[in-house]
Structure formats: C-alpha cells, structure tokens
Amino acid sequence: MRNRFILKAKAGPSGVGAGVWNLGPGGDPFGGPTRESIPILERLPLLAEAGMSFYEAHDHEIPPADAGKAAKIAGQLGLSCAMYTPSFFADPIFKDGAMTSNDAAIRGKGLENARTAVDTTVALGARTMVFWNGREGFDFVLAKNGRDSFKRLVEGFNAVGQYARKYGDKVRFAIEPKPNEPRANMYLANVGEVLYLISRLDPEVQPLFGVNPETAHSRIAGLDYIWDVELCLEAGKLFHIHLNGQDGQRFDQDLPFGYTEPLKDLALLVVLQDAGYADFICFDVKAPRTDSVENIQDILTVSGQNLVWLWERALAVDRSKIEQFRAENRPTALTGYLASCLYGTK
Secondary structure (H helix, E strand, C coil): CCCCCCCCCCCCCCCCEEEHHHHCCCCECCECCCCCCCCHHHHHHHHHHCCCCEEEEECCCCCHHHHHHHHHHHHHHCCEEEEEECCCCCCHHHCCCCCCCCCHHHHHHHHHHHHHHHHHHHHHCCCEEEEECCCCEECCCCCCCHHHHHHHHHHHHHHHHHHHHHHHHHCEEEEECCCCCCCCEECCCCHHHHHHHHHHCCCCCHHHEEECCEHHHHHHCCCCHHHHHHHHHHCCCECCEEECECCCCCCCCCECCCCCCHHHHHHHHHHHHHHCCCCCEEECCCCCCCCCHHHCCHHHHHHHHHHHHHHHHHHHCCHHHHHHHHHCCCHHHHHHHHHHHHHCCC
C-alpha cells in the first residue's frame, strides 16, 4: 500500500478522495467491458492502496442495505465517505428525468429515492450528498415546458432540503452541473444556473445547498473552470469539488488530473489555497478501456501524484509577484511566471 496523498497546509481535510465508479470495467457507448468488473466493496481496498483517504459512491453502487457493511470495511481501511449521491440516471424509470419528468408518479419516485439517499448519506458518515443532473433535460424542443421543469426542480430540492433538516448539520447538498451528455440539453448546465436555482429555494433550506463543480463539465461547456470555482467561492457555495482532465469540448473524458492543462490546474490550486478552501477535494476520473485490471489504479495514482506536485508548486508561487504583474498590467508576463513555477525554472 502506498502512502496516502496529503496536501500540505490545506485547510480542512488534507487527504484526497475518489469514487468507486472510477474503477469500472471499461465499457463505453460503443463497446462492452474490456476487463473483469470488480465488485463494488472490493474496490474500497483498491482506493486505499492507491493513496486515497476518502471514497464516494452512488446509491446503485452502495445501496442502503449495504451501507453498514461498506462503512465497516472503509473504517478498517482508514477510509471515510466524502459524499454519497442518488442515481437519477441509471434506472430506466428515470429515462426522461426524475425531478423534471412530465409524469408526477416518476417525480414522486425521484423524491422518495432522494430522501432514502439522505438517510444513507448520514449512515455512511458523509456530510455531503451530491445531485448530478444526468437525465434532467431534453433531447427535443418543447418535449418539456422549461418553466414548469424549473419549478419542479425548485419544489423537489425544497422537499429534500426540508426532509434533511431533521439531521441538523449532519448533511448538506452539492449540485453538480453539466451542459450535455447523456441528454442533448441538460437543466442546471453550468454553475450560474445552479446558483440561480439555489437563490429560488426556500430561505430555510438555501444554506443547505451549494455546488460541486467538475473540471471536465466546465470545459465541455467551453467555460473557464477557474472562474466557475471562483464564482462558487464568492457566493460561499463551493461545498465539494471534482477534479479531472478534459481534452477540449468533446465527450466527458474523465482523464487524469493535471494531464491536459497543468498550468491552469496550478492556477486553480492557487485560487483554492488563497480562499482557504476547507472541504473535500476528490477525483472523478475513469480508468480507460486500454488499462488492464492489474493496472486499474493507475488513474488514481497518476492523478494523486499530479495533484500533490501541483499543490506544492502552488504553495511556492509568490503572491506578491502576481499582484505586481496585475498592477503593471502584464498578464502575458504573469503567465510566464506561472510557467516558471510549473516547470521548476528560475
């Protein structure tokens, strides 16, 4: 077992986390699995061996009935649950969304699943429950009334928030935006839409809701991930964070963190350090089809090592030089300075 990845001088949890789904069997929309599927609970030791301190899971991966067993195994491994999330995208019943379905019965089923997931989140000892907008959207115009769909989202999140209040400060929610895939057009497509949604929730539940921005999702939308994170920080709503790599505006690739845009990733970590970000930093990456089951942890060890290297380089960035370049209106020179920090030159 390798040593845990630790982020020096980080406020709050200094370890790193990853989802059990990161170690999947390699299937994609164009082909089936390329390696044997590892049972979910057997992935927990693999996360620990790869240097993770925290794990994450969907409700179809660790259902409520398995929560106790998962917590026991994780505890023996020194792992804690960073977040839990209901799957509103895997079950065929949610093929046209859960909270935004045109069918009231399906919306009710989605709310029931969300309430159960709140209970399981608490049972696993995770403070954050993430909502991903996987099927909430449309493929054809006018298939849904957009204004009605937004109202349904507000009603649904209000109901989940009210249910969670019985647990006090033990649980809160982070909504994860994405512009498309699997739907052609998805509601809550970006950070701005999520923050607007939160502003429309009932005042008593608004403090429970924040954002879980993911690197790839911002870059798929053609947006700047650093600005998305800064906006969440400014709003006091950066509750969780998912890091990975994304090579342009393509499908969601979930590449290793630090692989595609290391200079921007360095700048991101400068922002998080300066803001005193004190919540979890986790990976949402995917072991590629080409990796064998024996090497399935490489996606985590490479991401973890890149993160630690970049984090320590970010700590060494001279903030006074950043201010100097800003004052002199020399943005190009600033990027050159960041490059020197990234590549270790003087």
